Amino acid sequence: MRKVIAVTLILLTAGAFICAQGAQEKADETQVVKFWYHFDNPETALNPLIEKFEAENPGIEIEAERISWDSYNQKLLTAVAGGYPPDVAQVKLWWQPQLVEMGALLPLDDYIAEWDGKDDVYDKIWELTRHSDGRQYYMPLQMVILYLYYRADMFDELGLEVPETREEFLDVAKKLTRDTDGDGIIDVYGFGIRGARGGHDWWGTFVLSSGAQFFDENGNSGLTTPEAIAANQWFIDLYRKHKVSPPTTPSDGFQEIIANMKSGRTAMTIHHRGSAADIEAVLGDKLSAAPVPMGTMGSWTSFGDEENAVFAATKVPDAAFKWAAFLAEAENNALWQKSSGQVSINKSNASEDADRFLKATTDSAPFAGVLPAHPGVSEFVESLWPALMQQAFEGQITSREMMQAIEDHFTE
Amino acid sequence: MGHQPLQKKTDLLPYALITPALAITVAIIFLPMFRTITYSFSRYILYKPQEKGLIGLDNYVTAFSDPLFWSSLSNTFVWIISIIVFQFLLGLVTALLLNRNFIGRGIARSLILIPWVTPSVITALMWRWMYDGNYGLINQILSKAGIIREFIPFLAQSSTAMGSIIVALIWQGFPFFAIMLLAGLQAIPEELYEAAEIDGATKGQCFFRITVPMLKPVILTTILLRTIWVANSLDVILIMTGGGPGYSTHTLPVYSYVKAYKGMDFGYSSTLAVLLTILLMIIVTGYVRSILKSQEA
Numbered sequence: 129m130r131k132v133i134a135v136t137l138i139l140l141t142a143g144a145f146i147c148a149q150g151a152q153e154k155a156d157e158t159q160v161v162k163f164w165y166h167f168d169n170p171e172t173a174l175n176p177l178i179e180k181f182e183a184e185n186p187g188i189e190i191e192a193e194r195i196s197w198d199s200y201n202q203k204l205l206t207a208v209a210g211g212y213p214p215d216v217a218q219v220k221l222w223w224q225p226q227l228v229e230m231g232a233l234l235p236l237d238d239y240i241a242e243w244d245g246k247d248d249v250y251d252k253i254w255e256l257t258r259h260s261d262g263r264q265y266y267m268p269l270q271m272v273i274l275y276l277y278y279r280a281d282m283f284d285e286l287g288l289e290v291p292e293t294r295e296e297f298l299d300v301a302k303k304l305t306r307d308t309d310g311d312g313i314i315d316v317y318g319f320g321i322r323g324a325r326g327g328h329d330w331w332g333t334f335v336l337s338s339g340a341q342f343f344d345e346n347g348n349s350g351l352t353t354p355e356a357i358a359a360n361q362w363f364i365d366l367y368r369k370h371k372v373s374p375p376t377t378p379s380d381g382f383q384e385i386i387a388n389m390k391s392g393r394t395a396m397t398i399h400h401r402g403s404a405a406d407i408e409a410v411l412g413d414k415l416s417a418a419p420v421p422m423g424t425m426g427s428w429t430s431f432g433d434e435e436n437a438v439f440a441a442t443k444v445p446d447a448a449f450k451w452a453a454f455l456a457e458a459e460n461n462a463l464w465q466k467s468s469g470q471v472s473i474n475k476s477n478a479s480e481d482a483d484r485f486l487k488a489t490t491d492s493a494p495f496a497g498v499l500p501a502h503p504g505v506s507e508f509v510e511s512l513w514p515a516l517m518q519q520a521f522e523g524q525i526t527s528r529e530m531m532q533a534i535e536d537h538f539t540e
Numbered sequence: 541m542g543h544q545p546l547q548k549k550t551d552l553l554p555y556a557l558i559t560p561a562l563a564i565t566v567a568i569i570f571l572p573m574f575r576t577i578t579y580s581f582s583r584y585i586l587y588k589p590q591e592k593g594l595i596g597l598d599n600y601v602t603a604f605s606d607p608l609f610w611s612s613l614s615n616t617f618v619w620i621i622s623i624i625v626f627q628f629l630l631g632l633v634t635a636l637l638l639n640r641n642f643i644g645r646g647i648a649r650s651l652i653l654i655p656w657v658t659p660s661v662i663t664a665l666m667w668r669w670m671y672d673g674n675y676g677l678i679n680q681i682l683s684k685a686g687i688i689r690e691f692i693p694f695l696a697q698s699s700t701a702m703g704s705i706i707v708a709l710i711w712q713g714f715p716f717f718a719i720m721l722l723a724g725l726q727a728i729p730e731e732l733y734e735a736a737e738i739d740g741a742t743k744g745q746c747f748f749r750i751t752v753p754m755l756k757p758v759i760l761t762t763i764l765l766r767t768i769w770v771a772n773s774l775d776v777i778l779i780m781t782g783g784g785p786g787y788s789t790h791t792l793p794v795y796s797y798v799k800a801y802k803g804m805d806f807g808y809s810s811t812l813a814v815l816l817t818i819l820l821m822i823i824v825t826g827y828v829r830s831i832l833k834s835q836e837a
């Protein structure tokens with residue numbers, strides 16, 4: 129019986145597929161652009177932008193599909209390998225080496241040369257998003273820079289100053305870690321570290337600013353120098369020795385660090401403008417932001433980027449580029465940022481009346497950095513860093529062993 | 541002589557009838573299986589298509605010298621054995637209770653199925669929040685009852701992570717044992733117990749001399765099925781810890797998944813999958829053989 133059902137289902141699906149193909153051939157004047165995207169906030173919608181685009185460009189239809197962030201990279205790469213990628217997809221800078229190596233992307237230089245909007249995008253963004261082979265595959269979409277969130281009310285209560293160096297930061301974090309109801313158990317932790325996947329940005333803030341670098345100017349690894357190992361140890365100690373981060377740190381991901389901030393379990397954490405509205409809705413004026421503290425060798429914070437890429441397999445490259453360019457034009461980009469809560473890439477969208485979160489973002493711009501353009505970055509972010517960091521937090525491996533394993537990954 | 545053509549016809553008909561089913565099985569089971577085996581002998585990293593090609597036994601050699609393979613393997617054994625043993629015992633007790641006459645037995649029998657029919661994703665998310673080290677229900681209860689002073693970060697430390705997930709999975713799967721064993725119990729003729737009682741057998745004797753032997757076929761099949769399912773299951777682990785903290789909840793399927801979809805290394809990932817299959821086949825054939833032997837004896 130099951131098999132009969134299975135066969136019927138297969139025949140039906142095949143039938144539907146054939147019918148759909150036929151329908152597509154009939155309406156051959158409409159070009160369909162398949163678009164993949166993701167947003168942190170599930171309540172946001174893309175419809176107004178799609179409607180606007182379709183009204184301005186008759187004959188092009190946008191088929192937008194929202195993919196959950198957890199499986200986004202994996203789905204995109206499998207779709208590319210399987211030969212059926214979308215026409216346009218939201219992408220991140222650190223995927224570019226892999227995608228280019230797979231031959232998945234369409235170089236956009238010729239299109240961009242003729243595009244009117246190119247001068248309204250910050251030059252720094254063009255520079256950051258250009259691939260190492262000198263070509264431009266990515267159309268800028270949004271930017272975000274990680275900064276330090278802190279509880280202004282707790283700082284006032286304890287008479288603390290916003291920390292500017294890592295020593296000041298540690299001091300403040302220790303003072304903020306306290307038992308507020310006198311039962312002998314810590315209720316508030318100074319700093320929420322993201323120890324699960326995605327926490328490499330927290331790590332980078334303190335480790336890449338204090339002597340560690342993926343590759344030095346000669347292209348050699350700079351991860352196992354004495355300074356690098358000491359910087360990593362300093363970061364591990366935040367959790368192991370000073371205990372300024374909650375005991376749940378090794379398993380805390382995005383949801384947890386935001387929830388801990390909202391509930392007052394933590395007094396500081398690092399994130400970007402994308403979460404500001406959400407936390408502010410709960411904490412109001414008690415929440416404030418500042419650039420991340422400086423390490424021993426300067427400052428480093430993560431430049432979080434999002435771009436759109438047009439895939440080489442597309443049958444409608446002109447229409448696909450039109451859509452990617454449409455989203456990078458000032459008016460539409462401002463609309464997009466309303467949904468994403470992040471920062472526009474257009475010069476003409478820079479506003480005078482910046483709120484404190486936008487100010488913390490722009491103040492951090494001079495030292496915002498990205499992970500190296502290396503095909504190994506993806507695995508480092510997705511599985512290697514979390515596993516090593518969690519082991520180091522538990523004391524199963526030393527700081528040196530952790531840094532050595534990262535170096536091995538990038539140099540093998 | 542005249543009946544020979546007829547004979548031929550009946551010979552072909554069964555094959556014609558099973559062809560569609562066979563074709564589907566080949567297409568959806570054997571082809572992917574064959575590809576997995578081919579991949580396991582290949583270098584196949586998704587983002588390095590130029591390097592794709594056969595490399596013989598290299599992946600297997602790597603696996604045997606990979607400490608993570610061995611720790612995942614031992615985690616897999618802990619995972620299978622502890623889950624099966626506790627699910628079976630809990631399922632047996634539940635089945636014996638549900639086999640008695642009491643008011644509301646019908647309702648109880650349906651309610652017991654809830655963990656089993658709850659989708660794994662929901663089970664995993666639910667337990668993850670119950671275990672949460674800052675706000676979790678389990679910590680609240682333990683702390684209110686005065687058993688613990690400080691909250692335990694169950695899923696954030698490797699000493700408790702695996703055990704915590706195992707408990708969640710035992711909860712999820714024991715109803716299957718309960719229902720199967722209950723069906724087995726109801727098939728045992730009442731007369732056997734009556735006869736034993738007349739002969740003066742104690743309750744314990746009834747259980748070990750009648751119930752257990754009569755249930756044996758059901759017990760053996762359900763354990764076999766569950767072993768295969770539990771060995772393969774990774775959804776709950778992925779959602780609850782993603783294999784962490786560190787590599788403490790990496791079982792072989794999890795390791796294979798992480799290698800394929802986080803590291804994009806389909807070659808090595810296939811090798812891990814093939815090794816798990818071989819291992820399961822050894823266990824299953826050994827198990828079935830010992831059953832057959834014990835039945836002969």
